[in-house]
Amino acid sequence: MRMTRLHAPTLKETPKDAEVASHQLLVRGGFIRKLAAGIYDYLPLANRVLHKIERIVREELDAVGCQEVRLPMVQPAEIWEESGRWGFYGPELLRLKDRRGGEFCLGPTHEEVIVDLVRRDVRSWRALPLNLYQIQTKFRDEIRPRAGLMRGREFLMKDAYSFDVSEAAALESYDQMYAAYERIFARCGLDFRAVEADSGAIGGSRSHEFQVLAETGEDAMVACTHCGYAANIEQAEVPAPAAGEPASVPSVETVATPGKRSIEDVSAFLGLPAAKLVKTLIVEADDELYAVLLRGDHELNEIKLRKHLGAAVVSLADEKRVKQQTNAPIGFAGPVGLTGVKAIVADHAVAGLDGGVTGANLVDAHLANVQAGRDYQATFADLRFAQDGDACPRCSGELRAFRGIEVGHVFYLGTKYSDAMRCMFLDEEGKDTAMVMGCYGIGISRIMAAAIEQHHDDNGIRWPIALAPYTVAILPLQMNKDDVVQAAERLYETLRGAGVDVLLDDRKERAGSKFNDAELIGSPIIIAIGGRGLANGEVEVKLRATGEKRDVAIDQVSAFVAEHLR
Numbered sequence: 001m002r003m004t005r006l007h008a009p010t011l012k013e014t015p016k017d018a019e020v021a022s023h024q025l026l027v028r029g030g031f032i033r034k035l036a037a038g039i040y041d042y043l044p045l046a047n048r049v050l051h052k053i054e055r056i057v058r059e060e061l062d063a064v065g066c067q068e069v070r071l072p073m074v075q076p077a078e079i080w081e082e083s084g085r086w087g088f089y090g091p092e093l094l095r096l097k098d099r100r101g102g103e104f105c106l107g108p109t110h111e112e113v114i115v116d117l118v119r120r121d122v123r124s125w126r127a128l129p130l131n132l133y134q135i136q137t138k139f140r141d142e143i144r145p146r147a148g149l150m151r152g153r154e155f156l157m158k159d160a161y162s163f164d165v166s167e168a169a170a171l172e173s174y175d176q177m178y179a180a181y182e183r184i185f186a187r188c189g190l191d192f193r194a195v196e197a198d199s200g201a202i203g204g205s206r207s208h209e210f211q212v213l214a215e216t217g218e219d220a221m222v223a224c225t226h227c228g229y230a231a232n233i234e235q236a237e238v239p240a241p242a243a244g245e246p247a248s249v250p251s252v253e254t255v256a257t258p259g260k261r262s263i264e265d266v267s268a269f270l271g272l273p274a275a276k277l278v279k280t281l282i283v284e285a286d287d288e289l290y291a292v293l294l295r296g297d298h299e300l301n302e303i304k305l306r307k308h309l310g311a312a313v314v315s316l317a318d319e320k321r322v323k324q325q326t327n328a329p330i331g332f333a334g335p336v337g338l339t340g341v342k343a344i345v346a347d348h349a350v351a352g353l354d355g356g357v358t359g360a361n362l363v364d365a366h367l368a369n370v371q372a373g374r375d376y377q378a379t380f381a382d383l384r385f386a387q388d389g390d391a392c393p394r395c396s397g398e399l400r401a402f403r404g405i406e407v408g409h410v411f412y413l414g415t416k417y418s419d420a421m422r423c424m425f426l427d428e429e430g431k432d433t434a435m436v437m438g439c440y441g442i443g444i445s446r447i448m449a450a451a452i453e454q455h456h457d458d459n460g461i462r463w464p465i466a467l468a469p470y471t472v473a474i475l476p477l478q479m480n481k482d483d484v485v486q487a488a489e490r491l492y493e494t495l496r497g498a499g500v501d502v503l504l505d506d507r508k509e510r511a512g513s514k515f516n517d518a519e520l521i522g523s524p525i526i527i528a529i530g531g532r533g534l535a536n537g538e539v540e541v542k543l544r545a546t547g548e549k550r551d552v553a554i555d556q557v558s559a560f561v562a563e564h565l566r
């Protein structure tokens with residue numbers, strides 16, 4: 001491609017609304033433009049990157065026997081009513097009506113459509129396993145679209161769905177997809193980690209996220225320093241600490257804490273670390289109130305609480321209800337003598353506190369030396385988020401915290417959809433049986449952003465070779481010198497002939513701005529051709545990934561490029 005023909009409107013200034021590197025560089029490099037919040041145009045450079053990602057995905061999925069389909073984006077409400085999700089899916093689902101008043105939505109995911117397709121035509125165990133996938137635009141009316149392509153409302157996803165005769169067979173399909181995902185993300189040149197993930201409402205199932213390691217990632221994870229354990233902190237288990245010798249704790253004492261409601265304030269006022277305080281949250285779970293106790297320096301994991309209580313939804317109770325039902329003034333709630341809650345549930349760490357400080361259920365007062373079991377009764381469970389430094393739940397190692405960008409998700413579904421929508425087959429004995437499913441997503445457009453988060457510097461993008469829109473950029477530095485222009489043209493033709501994706505910067509620009517744009521767009525190999533070098537039969541080759549520069553004889557350049565791209 002010639003730069004004079006390429007539609008890549010680069011910008012010198014960083015766009016004001018872009019906070020993360022990938023968003024800034026995609027806009028500055030002329031890859032994307034915003035049409036509306038969370039909705040972007042992909043320009044030619046971005047489109048090339050997306051094609052490269054898609055190609056890797058297709059090759060790896062086709063290799064394990066998945067078959068590509070293309071399903072409608074507009075989906076009728078009826079099938080969502082059958083699965084029970086029309087009512088369940090909140091405002092993220094963009095609903096619309098056609099001219100006859102028929103209700104539809106824009107597909108945020110395609111379980112309903114695929115199940116409807118398969119249940120109509122697949123009847124026999126002989127046709128299974130079946131794994132169908134597509135690469136397609138999804139729409140989710142995200143409450144907070146952010147960071148450019150990272151969390152869009154309209155985005156590109158690869159979604160795959162497996163259908164099997166049994167749980168064992170479905171788990172085999174799952175493992176096969178897991179392995180394919182490892183190959184896909186490795187080929188994309190990403191530093192990633194597969195972590196155990198929350199499997200939502202479907203209990204006892206298996207789910208892993210593939211996370212690209214990046215400080216700007218929205219997801220928090222922990223991984224063991226010793227064994228292979230890694231999990232999203234939504235999911236990460238925190239083992240109960242070993243019970244120590246029961247300490248003898250003096251009896252409860254009331255301390256005045258005027259106006260000190262938060263853990264920080266009480267901790268500063270009493271000169272005690274937050275780890276000596278007990279936080280009491282009044283929580284509403286399916287309309288019942290519970291008191292939830294946590295150590296002051298720990299955070300409640302609502303997913304764990306919901307599972308522990310077997311509730312569909314949990315949330316902090318509102319002030320009014322707390323006032324009406326309990327004797328706990330806001331900020332001074334505590335487990336001793338608390339009334340109006342169904343039960344007190346406490347995180348394991350609270351059991352290990354030898355006399356903690358809790359609210360007194362009196363305005364402006366706390367209690368010291370409070371001992372679980374002696375001063376109040378509670379049930380104990382794992383209710384908090386894992387933290388850096390926690391013990392590993394699988395071995396004697398320690399957990400480290402890190403952040404990531406979720407680029408893929410594999411999910412064992414069981415028969416949730418096939419039961420609800422009657423997706424059945426006749427087994428070998430002729431018995432009507434529900435198919436066992438899995439679903440598998442990859443954020444194609446999010447990968448483009450994640451790759452940049454991981455691979456960039458102050459000057460621009462450093463594309464992994466496999467994703468670069470152009471792997472080589474040729475910069476003739478003096479457009480007024482015939483020998484320079486001719487050498488550049490010859491090299492351009494040679495590389496193109498060899499099947500290399502090459503961009504020739506044939507603009508009549510200063511050398512400086514050609515370098516700037518080349519580094520911004522991020523071609524892995526930048527070849528600068530200048531009069532002085534040519535006089536010695538040499539060009540300058542710069543590797544974008546490392547910044548390493550070297551002079552290469554002009555007749556060796558093709559070989560050098562071929563070697564480097566291998």
Ligand code: ATP
Pocket residue numbers: 109140142149150151152153155156157406407408409441442443444445446
């Ligand atoms: P998240 O927790 O980030 O919202 P999700 O669990 O809703 O993700 P899935 O439904 O599993 O995501 O979708 C499959 C993949 O699609 C995700 O792993 C992610 O890479 C991508 N994805 C999901 N939502 C978005 C979005 N709003 N913008 C871009 N990519 C997305």
Ligand code: MG
Pocket residue numbers: none
């Ligand atoms: Mg989501």
